[in-house]
Amino acid sequence: MAISPPEQRIWWNEPIGRNEVLWIGIGLIWCIIMFFMMPYWHLEGQQNPPTEGYRISSDDYATKAEAAAAEYTVGTWGETDVPVVSPPPGSDIYMIARLWEWWPVFELQKGETYRLHLASLDWLHGFSLQPVNLNLQIHPGYEMVATITPTETGEFGIVCNEFCGIGHHLMLGKMIVVEK
Amino acid sequence: MANDTQFRTCPDTGLKIHLPAEKLIKTNAVVAVVFLLVGGLFGLSVALTRWPAVHFLPADWFYLALTAHGLDVLLVWIIFFEMAILYFASAILLGCRLAAPKLAWVGFWLMLVGAVMTNVVVLMGESSVMFTSYVPMQADPLFYLGIILFAVGALLCCCCFFGTLVIAKNEKTYEGSVPLVTFGAITAAIIAVFTIASGAIILIPTLMWSVGLVSYIDPLMYKVVWWAMGHSSQQINVSAHVAVWYLIAAVIFGAKPLSEKVSRTAFLLYILFLQLGSVHHLLVEPGLSSEYKIFNTSYAMYLAVLASMIHGLTVPGSIEAAQREKGFNKGLFEWLRKAPWGNPAFSGMFLSLVMFGFLGGITGVILGTEQINLIMHNTLYVPGHFHGTVVAGTTLAFMAVTYLLVPLIFRKEILFPKMAQWQPYVFAIGVTGLSVFMMGAGTLGVPRRHWDITFTDAAMSFDFPGAAYLMLGLNGVSAVVASLGGAMFIIVVVGSLLFGKTKGEAAPAPAAEAPPTTAAAQYGSAAHLEVPGTFALAMVFLVSFVLYYFVNWKYLAETWGLS
Ligand code: HEM
Ligand SMILES: [Cu+2]
Numbered sequence: 001m002a003i004s005p006p007e008q009r010i011w012w013n014e015p016i017g018r019n020e021v022l023w024i025g026i027g028l029i030w031c032i033i034m035f036f037m038m039p040y041w042h043l044e045g046q047q048n049p050p051t052e053g054y055r056i057s058s059d060d061y062a063t064k065a066e067a068a069a070a071e072y073t074v075g076t077w078g079e080t081d082v083p084v085v086s087p088p089p090g091s092d093i094y095m096i097a098r099l100w101e102w103w104p105v106f107e108l109q110k111g112e113t114y115r116l117h118l119a120s121l122d123w124l125h126g127f128s129l130q131p132v133n134l135n136l137q138i139h140p141g142y143e144m145v146a147t148i149t150p151t152e153t154g155e156f157g158i159v160c161n162e163f164c165g166i167g168h169h170l171m172l173g174k175m176i177v178v179e180k
Numbered sequence: 181m182a183n184d185t186q187f188r189t190c191p192d193t194g195l196k197i198h199l200p201a202e203k204l205i206k207t208n209a210v211v212a213v214v215f216l217l218v219g220g221l222f223g224l225s226v227a228l229t230r231w232p233a234v235h236f237l238p239a240d241w242f243y244l245a246l247t248a249h250g251l252d253v254l255l256v257w258i259i260f261f262e263m264a265i266l267y268f269a270s271a272i273l274l275g276c277r278l279a280a281p282k283l284a285w286v287g288f289w290l291m292l293v294g295a296v297m298t299n300v301v302v303l304m305g306e307s308s309v310m311f312t313s314y315v316p317m318q319a320d321p322l323f324y325l326g327i328i329l330f331a332v333g334a335l336l337c338c339c340c341f342f343g344t345l346v347i348a349k350n351e352k353t354y355e356g357s358v359p360l361v362t363f364g365a366i367t368a369a370i371i372a373v374f375t376i377a378s379g380a381i382i383l384i385p386t387l388m389w390s391v392g393l394v395s396y397i398d399p400l401m402y403k404v405v406w407w408a409m410g411h412s413s414q415q416i417n418v419s420a421h422v423a424v425w426y427l428i429a430a431v432i433f434g435a436k437p438l439s440e441k442v443s444r445t446a447f448l449l450y451i452l453f454l455q456l457g458s459v460h461h462l463l464v465e466p467g468l469s470s471e472y473k474i475f476n477t478s479y480a481m482y483l484a485v486l487a488s489m490i491h492g493l494t495v496p497g498s499i500e501a502a503q504r505e506k507g508f509n510k511g512l513f514e515w516l517r518k519a520p521w522g523n524p525a526f527s528g529m530f531l532s533l534v535m536f537g538f539l540g541g542i543t544g545v546i547l548g549t550e551q552i553n554l555i556m557h558n559t560l561y562v563p564g565h566f567h568g569t570v571v572a573g574t575t576l577a578f579m580a581v582t583y584l585l586v587p588l589i590f591r592k593e594i595l596f597p598k599m600a601q602w603q604p605y606v607f608a609i610g611v612t613g614l615s616v617f618m619m620g621a622g623t624l625g626v627p628r629r630h631w632d633i634t635f636t637d638a639a640m641s642f643d644f645p646g647a648a649y650l651m652l653g654l655n656g657v658s659a660v661v662a663s664l665g666g667a668m669f670i671i672v673v674v675g676s677l678l679f680g681k682t683k684g685e686a687a688p689a690p691a692a693e694a695p696p697t698t699a700a701a702q703y704g705s706a707a708h709l710e711v712p713g714t715f716a717l718a719m720v721f722l723v724s725f726v727l728y729y730f731v732n733w734k735y736l737a738e739t740w741g742l743s
């Protein structure tokens with residue numbers, strides 16, 4: 001029994017049953033397939049976690065992001081004073097995460113690619129683009145660069161899905177995607 | 181020293197029981213159950229808050245309760261219970277005296293003081309940082325201190341466990357190798373030492389930072405090291421509950437491992453590979469290379485996944501072999517149909533095994549796939565997954581083994597046997613709902629740890645689809661059912677301990693003379709017992725795994741391009 005010492009003192013010489021061997025073989029093959037899916041997707045897939053990242057100072061990042069936004073601001077979002085920024089396709093765009101907002105609101109064009117920079121100025125935040133359901137973890141002191149290509153038009157929400165204090169559930173941003 | 185007055189012989193099993201060890205097992209188990217009660221109540225209040233139609237707690241209390249829930253159940257309930265299991269698997273199963281019971285008591289008190297301290301500071305507010313306590317968000321210094329004390333206590337208990345193994349070996353209280361269950365417990369304890377070391381590396385500097393002695397803690401570094409602890413601690417749970425599965429199968433069926441070699445190697449894989457596989461918590465973090473992430477999540481994790489798949493076959497396989505030996509040989513599944521489904525120790529164990537595989541296991545691998553994590557990270561999918569592992573798997577297994585410990589260690593008859601009989605089913609149904617509906621909501625993008633997905637007070641607005649609200653509502657209902665199952669467990673256990681009939685010392689059934697079933701393979705014998713029923717179940721599992729795995733790749737392929 002499993003609660004008493006093995007019956008055979010030399011248990012490591014026991015032969016293994018057929019079912020067990022078969023199952024171990026199948027399991028191993030499946031694990032190898034799952035392994036190869038990941039490198040394969042880097043070659044063939046369109047969705048891979050961004051790996052470009054830099055250590056930064058929050059102040060420098062804020063200055064850079066504000067300057068970049070000022071250049072292409074086309075208005076403000078609704079009743080708020082958050083700028084709506086319409087950057088040219090292919091450009092670098094800078095988003096700030098801070099207690100408790102995503103700043104600014106970007107207006108992007110469908111099918112175009114942008115280099116989206118993301119960094120927090122205070123605590124951890126979770127960039128969660130909805131209903132697309134793309135999720136990235138945002139740290140203070142680190143700038144992440146995600147190359148994104150919107151494939152549908154509309155108004156999208158940016159929810160914060162990393163707990164960031166008592167205003168966590170108020171932290172909501174927007175992204176707009178329009179036809180070319 | 182080891183005089184015989186410190187021992188009694190269990191009249192039911194013939195096991196030689198060291199009384200100081202017995203007392204420690206009792207105390208640790210009782211404290212564990214108390215924290216399960218407290219933590220479970222926090223869990224219920226959290227779930228009721230996330231049910232939009234009920235929205236039970238105000239925001240600050242919600243985040244407070246969520247912090248307390250994570251700490252009390254994941255840390256305190258599970259680890260106290262694991263200490264009881266370690267003492268059982270060493271002193272009791274090896275028929276040996278426990279090394280340094282005094283040290284074990286120091287460990288116990290450190291753990292208790294630490295747990296209470298952390299609970300108190302969390303309840304005072306100002307420390308609602310979640311059990312992960314990611315920097316730079318800061319908690320009260322006592323929050324970190326409490327966790328550190330708890331961990332140091334647990335380390336002392338592990339030392340007593342290892343010491344007991346040495347004594348048993350020296351005093352030759354057993355012959356040959358240690359039993360498989362003890363081997364599993366050793367696996368758990370080794371991983372525990374690694375876990376506690378990682379915890380110390382990250383929490384001690386964080387404590388110093390919180391009192392101003394250290395000026396800066398890098399948030400990414402914190403997460404990497406924190407998860408070296410957080411992830412490995414889950415492997416303690418897996419090793420411990422797998423050992424419990426084997427234990428229950430042995431006690432109820434006299435089941436023997438199909439092959440000692442395979443089962444022990446599978447435990448060894450946990451030690452070799454699971455501890456490194458913690459980067460699946462950091463798949464969408466800035467600045468980590470893909471090569472490292474793929475290496476860490478596949479090389480290091482998949483071999484451990486393989487180990488769990490092996491146990492998933494060998495545990496029910498050993499039961500099938502034992503049952504077939506008793507003559508339940510008709511068709512593929514007579515052995516399973518004729519199993520004692522009315523015995524909560526068995527039903528709890530079997531449900532735990534099935535749900536751990538289907539709910540927790542499959543989803544965990546998918547969540548830990550580098551790219552698929554993009555569509556799940558930090559959504560409710562994550563708690564959905566780990567309520568499948570740590571609640572359906574570990575908690576239910578521990579509940580099941582309690583039904584054996586109460587008569588064996590506490591010498592009490594189970595009060596309310598009817599309620600006990602139903603308890604695993606009620607709890608399992610509730611937890612299945614919790615797990616499935618949280619995962620459903622997560623697939624629809626609903627964030628975890630979030631007080632209000634209607635964003636009523638936010639400056640901007642966003643509407644989640646109606647289905648997301650439905651999922652959260654069903655999750656709330658499931659939480660009530662799960663809590664009912666939890667309450668039934670606590671009523672039965674506490675009731676039995678306080679008011680149960682003490683079992684007589686009579687009826688010395690010599691059952692322990694290893695029932696003469698030769699279920700498992702005899703070395704050298706050609707008569708290998710095959711387990712076709714279990715194998716068929718394993719294939720069902722594999723097919724579900726493969727299908728669900730590729731469905732998620734398809735979901736991923738449909739979203740925006742990202743690189
Ligand atoms: C009646 C039983 C339980 C119910 C109703 C319940 C419900 C919940 C809910 C609704 C959440 C919150 C998800 C969120 O908003 O992010 C949660 C989180 C959690 N639960 Fe449970 N749970 C129960 C039992 C357990 C048990 C027994 C464990 C561990 C053994 C556990 C471990 C956790 C952990 C670690 C979290 C994450 C906390 C965090 O995000 O910081 N739960 N639970
Ligand atoms: Cu945030």
Ligand SMILES: [Cu+2]
Pocket residue numbers: 125126160161162163164165168169171
């Ligand atoms: Cu947040």
